[in-house]
Amino acid sequence: MTVTRPDLSTRLSRRAQTMNASAIREILKVTQQPDVISFAGGLPAPELFPIEEVRRAADTVLTRHGAAALQYSTTEGYLPLREWIAARHGIPARNVQIVTGSQQGLDLLGKVLIDEGDTVLVEAPTYLGALQSFQPYLPRYAQIPTDEGGIDVQALEAVLREQAAQGRPAKLLYAIPNFQNPTGRTLSLERRQALVELTARHGVLVIEDDPYGELRFSGEPVPSLYELGLALAGGDPDHNHVIYSSSFSKTLVPGLRDAWVQAASPVIAKLIQAKQGSDLHTPTLNQMLVTELLPVLPRQIETVKRAYGARAQRMMAQIETHFPAGVDFTRPQGGMFLWVTLPVGLNTTALLPHAVAHKVAYVPGSPFFALGGGENTLRLSYSSATDTQIDVGMAALGAVLKEALA
Amino acid sequence: MTVTRPDLSTRLSRRAQTMNASAIREILKVTQQPDVISFAGGLPAPELFPIEEVRRAADTVLTRHGAAALQYSTTEGYLPLREWIAARHGIPARNVQIVTGSQQGLDLLGKVLIDEGDTVLVEAPTYLGALQSFQPYLPRYAQIPTDEGGIDVQALEAVLREQAAQGRPAKLLYAIPNFQNPTGRTLSLERRQALVELTARHGVLVIEDDPYGELRFSGEPVPSLYELGLALAGGDPDHNHVIYSSSFSKTLVPGLRDAWVQAASPVIAKLIQAKQGSDLHTPTLNQMLVTELLPVLPRQIETVKRAYGARAQRMMAQIETHFPAGVDFTRPQGGMFLWVTLPVGLNTTALLPHAVAHKVAYVPGSPFFALGGGENTLRLSYSSATDTQIDVGMAALGAVLKEALA
Numbered sequence: 001m002t003v004t005r006p007d008l009s010t011r012l013s014r015r016a017q018t019m020n021a022s023a024i025r026e027i028l029k030v031t032q033q034p035d036v037i038s039f040a041g042g043l044p045a046p047e048l049f050p051i052e053e054v055r056r057a058a059d060t061v062l063t064r065h066g067a068a069a070l071q072y073s074t075t076e077g078y079l080p081l082r083e084w085i086a087a088r089h090g091i092p093a094r095n096v097q098i099v100t101g102s103q104q105g106l107d108l109l110g111k112v113l114i115d116e117g118d119t120v121l122v123e124a125p126t127y128l129g130a131l132q133s134f135q136p137y138l139p140r141y142a143q144i145p146t147d148e149g150g151i152d153v154q155a156l157e158a159v160l161r162e163q164a165a166q167g168r169p170a171k172l173l174y175a176i177p178n179f180q181n182p183t184g185r186t187l188s189l190e191r192r193q194a195l196v197e198l199t200a201r202h203g204v205l206v207i208e209d210d211p212y213g214e215l216r217f218s219g220e221p222v223p224s225l226y227e228l229g230l231a232l233a234g235g236d237p238d239h240n241h242v243i244y245s246s247s248f249s250k251t252l253v254p255g256l257r258d259a260w261v262q263a264a265s266p267v268i269a270k271l272i273q274a275k276q277g278s279d280l281h282t283p284t285l286n287q288m289l290v291t292e293l294l295p296v297l298p299r300q301i302e303t304v305k306r307a308y309g310a311r312a313q314r315m316m317a318q319i320e321t322h323f324p325a326g327v328d329f330t331r332p333q334g335g336m337f338l339w340v341t342l343p344v345g346l347n348t349t350a351l352l353p354h355a356v357a358h359k360v361a362y363v364p365g366s367p368f369f370a371l372g373g374g375e376n377t378l379r380l381s382y383s384s385a386t387d388t389q390i391d392v393g394m395a396a397l398g399a400v401l402k403e404a405l406a
Numbered sequence: 407m408t409v410t411r412p413d414l415s416t417r418l419s420r421r422a423q424t425m426n427a428s429a430i431r432e433i434l435k436v437t438q439q440p441d442v443i444s445f446a447g448g449l450p451a452p453e454l455f456p457i458e459e460v461r462r463a464a465d466t467v468l469t470r471h472g473a474a475a476l477q478y479s480t481t482e483g484y485l486p487l488r489e490w491i492a493a494r495h496g497i498p499a500r501n502v503q504i505v506t507g508s509q510q511g512l513d514l515l516g517k518v519l520i521d522e523g524d525t526v527l528v529e530a531p532t533y534l535g536a537l538q539s540f541q542p543y544l545p546r547y548a549q550i551p552t553d554e555g556g557i558d559v560q561a562l563e564a565v566l567r568e569q570a571a572q573g574r575p576a577k578l579l580y581a582i583p584n585f586q587n588p589t590g591r592t593l594s595l596e597r598r599q600a601l602v603e604l605t606a607r608h609g610v611l612v613i614e615d616d617p618y619g620e621l622r623f624s625g626e627p628v629p630s631l632y633e634l635g636l637a638l639a640g641g642d643p644d645h646n647h648v649i650y651s652s653s654f655s656k657t658l659v660p661g662l663r664d665a666w667v668q669a670a671s672p673v674i675a676k677l678i679q680a681k682q683g684s685d686l687h688t689p690t691l692n693q694m695l696v697t698e699l700l701p702v703l704p705r706q707i708e709t710v711k712r713a714y715g716a717r718a719q720r721m722m723a724q725i726e727t728h729f730p731a732g733v734d735f736t737r738p739q740g741g742m743f744l745w746v747t748l749p750v751g752l753n754t755t756a757l758l759p760h761a762v763a764h765k766v767a768y769v770p771g772s773p774f775f776a777l778g779g780g781e782n783t784l785r786l787s788y789s790s791a792t793d794t795q796i797d798v799g800m801a802a803l804g805a806v807l808k809e810a811l812a
Contacts, residue, residue, distance in 0.1 A: 003640035004606045006647050009672035011577070011611055013543070016518040019679040046473035054476060058464035067452035070460060070659035100506055100663075104685040111542055112422040132683035136517055137419070171417070200410045205417055234409035241412050253476035255690035257506075266415035273425040277538035278684070279510040283692055284661035 015136045030352065031361030037393040038361040039380040042181065042336055046384065048303055049253050050296055057292040061285065069285045075276050077260070078287035084294055085260050089226060089244075091237040095264070097271045100282045101257040102211055102247040106133035108278060109207055109243065109261065112270040114139050118171040119163055123151055125368030125377070127181045127209065130174055141370040142170065148330070150187035151175060153194045160202045172205040177225055178213040179335025182368045182379040186333055189222045196228040199241065206242040211250045212335035214301050217309025219333035226262060238265045248290050250336070251301050256286045308336060311382040314390045322398025324405050336383035339365070341376060342401065348378040351404055360396040421542045436758065437767030443799040444767040445786040448587065448742055452790065454709055455659050456702055463698040467691065475691045481682050483666070484693035490700055491666050495632060495650075497643040501670070503677045506688045507663040508617055508653040512539035514684060515613055515649065515667065518676040520545050524577040525569055529557055531745075531774030531783070533587045533615065536580055547776040548576065554736070556593035557581060559600045566608045578611040583631055584619040585741025588774045588785040592739055595628045602634040605647065612648040617656045620707050622740035623715025632668060644671045654696050656742070657707050662692040714742060717788040720796050728804025730811050742789035745771070747782060748807065754784040757810055766802040 031040045061069050076082065077098025086093045099105040106129070114120065114137035122131070124143035131141075142159055145152045156173075163170045175195070177187040187195070199206050208225040229242030240263075247259035261271060275281070312332055319329055319340075328341040340362075342348065348364040355361060365377025382390065437446045467475050482488065483504025492499045505511040512535070520526065520543035528536070530549035537547075548565055551558045562579075569576045581601070583593040593601070605612050614631040635648030646669075653665035667677060681687070718738055725735055725746075734747040746768075748754065754770040761767060771783025788796065 004638050004647070005640065005642065005645040006606070006609060007672075008611070008645065008647065008670045011519065011609075012672070012676055013517070013519050013521045013524075015521075016676045016680070019518075019676060019683075021679060025682075043478060046477050049473045049476050051468055051472050051476065055465060055468040058468065059461060062457055062461040062464065066457050067455045070455050070457065070661040071452050072449060072655075072660045100685045100689075103683065107684045111419070112425075113417065113419055115419045115421075118419075129683070129686070132679075134683075136680065136683065200412070203412060203417075205414070232410050234411065236411065239411040239414065241410070241414065249478075254478045255476040257685060257687075257689040264414045266413075266418070269427075270418055270422045270425060273427060273538075274422070274542065276431075277425075277509065277535070277540075277542065278513045279506045279663060280535070281663075283506075283663040283689055286689055286692065 015138060018135060018138065027352070027363060031356060033356065036356055036359050036361050037389045037396070039382065039385060039393060040361045040363045041384070042381050043384050044250055044254055045304070045307060048307055050293070050300055053293060053296050054253065054289065057289050061288045061292050065288055069288050071284060073281050073284040075272050075281050077282060078284070078291060081287050081291045084291070085262070089230070089262065091262065095237045095262055095268060097261045097263070097268050097275065098282050098287060099259050099261055099275070100279055101249065102209065102245050102259040103129055103133060104278070105245045105259055105261040106130050106207070106209070108271050108274045110134040110137045111274045112267065113172060113205065119168060121156070121159065121170050121173040121204070122370050123175060123180065124370070125182055125365060125374055126174065126370060127176055128368055130209065131370055139171070143369065143371050146183065146185065148185065149191060150177065150180065150185045151191060151195060153191045153198065156195065157198055160198060160204065164202060169202060170204050172207060173199055174207045174209065175225065176209045178210055179215065179332050179337070181335070182337055182363070182365065183339040184330045184332030184335055184337045185339070186222065192222065192225055192228055196225055196232055196242065200229070200232055208242055208244050210244060210246045213246065214251050215305055215308060216334035217305045217312065240264055243267060251304065252290065252293060252297060256289060258282065258286055258290045305334070308383055311385055311390065312338065314387060315380065315382045315394060318390055318394035322395050324398070324402045326405060327401055336381050338380045338382060340378045340380060343405065344376055346376045346404055348376060351400065354404070355397060355400045358396045358400050360393045360400070362397070421544060424541060424544065433758070433769060437762060439762065442762055442765050442767050443795045443802070445788065445791060445799060446767045446769045447790070448787050449790050450656055450660055451710070451713060454713055456699070456706055459699060459702050460659065460695065463695050467694045467698050471694055475694050477690060479687050479690040481678050481687050483688060484690070484697060487693050487697045490697070491668070495636070495668065497668065501643045501668055501674060503667045503669070503674050503681065504688050504693060505665050505667055505681070506685055507655065508615065508651050508665040509535055509539060510684070511651045511665055511667040512536050512613070512615070514677050514680045516540040516543045517680045518673065519578060519611065525574060527562070527565065527576050527579040527610070528776050529581060529586065530776070531588055531771060531780055532580065532776060533582055534774055536615065537776055549775065549777050552589065552591065554591065555597060556583065556586065556591045557597060557601060559597045559604065562601065563604055566604060566610065570608060575608060576610050578613060579605055580613045580615065581631065582615045584616055585621065585738050585743070587741070588743055588769070588771065589745040590736045590738030590741055590743045591745070592628065598628065598631055598634055602631055602638055602648065606635070606638055614648055614650050616650060616652045618741035619652065620657050621711055621714060623711045623718065625739035646670055649673060657710065658696065658699060658703060662695060664688065664692055664696045714789055717791055717796065718744065720793060721786065721788045721791070721800060724796055724800035728801050730804070730808045732811060733807055742787050744786045744788060746784045746786060749811065750782055752782045752810055754782060757806065760810070761803060761806045764802045764806050766799045766806070768803070
């Protein structure tokens with residue numbers, strides 16, 4: 001038998017050739033040195049995980065459900081869990097699809113909604129993972145500018161008109177209205193109302209990604225785009241043009257990969273078919289575990305909110321103390337992230353090695369822009385930082401920024 | 407606010423419009439009547455699940471790993487599990503990607519390999535779920551005829567030549583060489599050797615789906631296509647044109663959704679990127695659970711093999727006794743399925759309501775053919791049937807077939 005050594009990289013699909021290793025993944029490698037204080041990741045605080053409760057829940061679920069917890073189960077997901085989720089928004093369980101992490105929800109939505117060349121509207125900046133989920137379906141992106149209040153709705157209207165005038169109306173808008181990743185910003189009620197009405201008028205679907213909504217530590221809650229869309233559809237979830245995505249990753253634990261999508265029945269019907277081909281179903285045990293843990297959830301959310309709120313306050317105070325004039329930053333009312341804007345002309349990617357040399361790390365902002373921009377921005381995560389790390393880290397970063405500005 | 411009631415089914419992607427509810431799912435609904443003995447499903451026997459061992463493993467994993475078992479983890483998968491899998495074929499862990507069920511492996515492979523219009527070669531019949539995974543990437547299918555010995559390699563060669571002559575060489579061959587779903591057939595060593603050399607010569611990738619390989623209850627093991635491909639590549643896993651997919655679903659339990667893909671590094675690199683956008687990673691806890699259960703696996707496999715072997719033998723004996731002359735069936739040496747062929751002209755889909763009226767159910771064979779055919783075939787699963795169900799069920803089905811043939 002002669003040895004055959006084909007070059008297998010030549011057999012990949014066109015879509016695979018457009019995929020890249022996540023810029024952030026590569027950046028994080030630089031920052032992973034043992035003595036560097038890193039605000040670059042976006043991990044929920046592991047010291048707050050209800051480990052003991054999960055262990056008891058595993059015992060209970062395996063005792064009560066036995067083999068059923070370990071057998072194949074329906075693609076739609078575990079009905080008691082779907083019913084609990086549906087009740088939060090007063091919709092039927094048939095409008096809820098359980099998915100293996102929000103990331104799968106975004107992938108499946110891309111699969112059933114996006115044709116090659118379809119225009120997807122995203123915030124500038126937006127969640128990088130969503131771009132990765134949509135990319136294999138080869139959309140075109142249009143960026144919607146944002147300011148301290150989130151999406152600029154007048155700019156959105158201009159883009160929608162422009163796309164429609166070009167005869168290629170946008171397919172969907174992807175938005176994170178609460179404590180956005182990466183900026184920590186929250187969209188106001190007035191803008192939400194305008195956004196929902198505008199997109200409905202233009203026939204543009206909205207994917208509302210809301211992993212952090214429950215983690216509000218200051219200010220007043222604002223209705224979700226989903227709720228406003230539901231009202232606009234006369235309360236009928238099967239005609240709501242807003243699709244809602246959320247998860248137990250940030251409120252409970254991320255490692256179980258339990259999340260969901262709420263959508264109109266025609267979309268759910270296709271999500272089910274797409275999910276059958278994608279992983280058949282989300283692990284049975286994991287869905288039963290989360291269901292068993294639902295009574296713990298309110299207390300857990302309180303714990304997480306209190307911790308993240310204190311960490312955010314401390315980080316903001318330390319930034320006030322240590323950062324030079326001319327550096328701007330967001331003041332999140334919830335979630336895990338804070339966004340820093342340096343004077344135009346400074347480049348946070350070029351600056352990162354200096355920061356790492358000063359034993360502090362962040363994520364440069366530009367990878368979060370679908371079409372580029374934001375070279376002078378950076379993201380800080382406070383969710384899993386200790387008080388000392390925040391104090392020492394912000395002082396160090398302040399020194400780096402002062403040096404850069406000098 | 408005026409009520410807006412958009413028709414959301416008009417916003418779906420072209421690929422979503424080609425997706426259909428699984429024919430089998432619809433058929434199974436017909437068969438789900440409480441007093442019907444169903445051989446239609448394909449479920450592993452739940453009474454054999456090592457529930458107590460899983461419960462102990464959950465306790466151990468959560469005690470030993472704590473928050474790490476519930477935190478985000480790497481896309482590639484849990485290293486100790488990847489190392490164990492890699493060692494089975496003597497390859498490095500970097501050639502192993504953990505996936506959320508084999509179904510996800512097939513979806514990700516479709517994503518990174520198949521361009522619209524690419525020719526995918528499949529057995530006639532083949533696993534329906536694979537067709538569902540590949541469908542969103544809009545391939546063309548070519549069916550390769552099979553006989554009692556599995557894929558007809560001469561027919562494969564003719565198809566490969568024909569495709570090449572048309573200037574559009576096939577992209578990949580999808581095959582299940584061991585105890586195939588749906589036929590229960592196994593490909594001989596001679597044919598495996600020929601298949602691997604042929605596909606290598608034609609530059610056609612092979613996806614070897616092997617969920618049942620460990621469940622051989624009679625006959626002698628045959629090397630996998632992956633091993634033969636590895637030898638052909640001079641032992642270098644990065645030039646093996648065979649991609650191997652397997653799972654813990656049939657050997658341990660399916661509800662944890664732990665499976666893997668082994669492939670050359672250029673393919674794995676793209677699988678990682680695709681999986682990042684698809685579900686970030688397979689649930690951390692589930693990967694640690696399976697790793698903790700590896701010592702139990704050999705005993706568990708013995709238990710399952712013994713049970714399935716006895717059930718298969720009993721089903722074959724009952725078929726011999728009750729089925730009329732002119733009805734042919736496969737004699738599986740492992741796995742979960744047996745395939746029945748009626749005389750040409752009979753239609754198993756039309757016959758199903760009669761069978762259900764006689765309190766017995768099967769899956770008609772035609773949905774397993776990518777391009778149609780097999781109207782006179784049906785699949786029986788013995789994996790989760792009791793002795794009485796087999797005896798009563800085969801007698802009832804025999805009576806239905808005699809009536810149909812009369």
